[in-house]
Amino acid sequence: MQVDNPLVTQAFASNKLNRSAGDKRDPAFVSVALRTPLLLFVNGAAVCVREAESKTALFWASPRDLERLGLGIYQDQISSQAGSASAAISPYLLGQDSGKWKFALDVTGHDTTIDRIQAAGYAFQELRPLMDKLPASDLATGGQAVALSQWHRNHSFCPRCGAPMQPVEAGAKRACTENARHREYPRTDAVAIMLIESEDGQSALLGRSKSIRNKGILTCLSGFIEQGESIEEAVRREVLEEAGLPVSSVVILGSQPWPIGRGGSCELMIGCIAKAAATELHPDMDEMDDVRWIPKNVIKQVVHASSQPDHPYMGGKGELPSEIDFWIPPPFAIAHHLIKTWAGQTSSPWFAKL
Known part of the structure; x- marks a missing residue:
């Protein structure tokens, strides 16, 4: 049985991003969206924030911010070294906000990049202590970024054949590198x-x-x-x-x-x-x-x-x-x-x- 919902809007349920925007199936889509992106760094279960006037906010990195941090956009990836596959990080599309494409960028394990981010005055915080600090929409977006990044991190190999998997369609799914028809989708x-x-x-x-x-x-x-x-x-x-x-x-x-x-x-x-x-x-x-x-x-x-x-x-x-x-x-x-x-x-x- 279901009745009209008498509950107030819950924490993590106020995401204002347009998740339907863009054709993720278009191979050129990510490259176009990454021309003027905003990226949220994720490290483990933590998101990147900045403190200003006793207020905490998500830090959305622009292309200029990436350059200051020694990062660059190369086709559909972010890297500290042009053409270096080992240094490349795939961004995961979160949605669109006021005409801007917003992505999660999982820097977990990229210690040099993490050090540069922190040296620039930013910090990584887990979501639970941010619940009473962030606006509801930012908390929801941060939750989406962490959940999607952790899912990708936990699904490195194909469950059907054991081959490595890679993100496709701007991070909307993962595909097996041996058989592209073997696909996995973000799980809830x-x-x-x-x-x-x-x-x-x-x-x-x-x-x-x-x-x-x-x-x-x-x-x-x-x-x-x-x-x-x-x-x-x-x-x-x-x-x-x-x-x-x-x-x-x-x-x-x-x-x-x-x-x-x-x-x-x-x-x-x-x-x-x-x-x-x-x-x-x-x-x-x-x-x-x-x-x-x-x-x-x-x-x-x-x-x-x-x-x-x-x-x-x-x-x-x-x-x-x-x-x-x-x-x-x-x-x-x-x-x-x-x-x-x-x-x-x-x-x-x-x-x-x-």
Whole structure:
């Protein structure tokens, strides 16, 4: 079941680039687009930023900036040495903005280039600490650049024959160097994340898996959607596996791209609210640290505290009411908004309004 999306726009979901512009299948397209490009350097899971007047912004390198950094544009690649294949870096097209073509340039492992960039006064920062520093559209574009670069980096060889692969169509895919029909496409892993409403509608099920490092957090249950599985089926399976709880109705509220997923993956968090078909919990304590029902009045207090900029997860020193022993994720996570949306309803159960 799906309802009108009551969730606010999520972090990483405000990308203003036109991704449809240009014919990536045209071999000459990249060369033309690279005549006046703007490039965002990526190093591992970090993007290049500059600090000015206590503000942080993405650093978009122009051709003149490239020249100052000892780099040049040679046909469809960027290199520190003309004609040197070993020094060449393939740019990955992100999209068009105000007539300018924007690319990601993955300099991971190119130590000399990284040193020059940093010596020029720029820095590399990972996306998580930038969540409260960058404008929403820049954070989304930075996430796209990191996700695409990491995908290319992790798919160096053809999974069908083992031959090296190379980027084609401005980085929109990779092709096998032995058989061009063997192609791989940028991957997004779908994850179902769900708030479970109790049978009486007055409590929500929250938990914390053993993989969550912050032991003061309780959040929505979640899990990867398996092949051949619907979103609703994934919700029911994951809740049964993690909490030992059967679920009936499932409502899809919205989604959030998450380019900082596990192991460098890019995930799509699909946010749901589901109705419990029982009350007694039988959690898998090999996977979970904590699973419990939380009354709505308590959740409202935690939502308020966790919405503040002094949230400990963001490096702050905020405090909870003495009778409450957990936080929920801060507002950059879709889990926060699922919990907040549910808690913000009237005293009637969520499913009473459907």
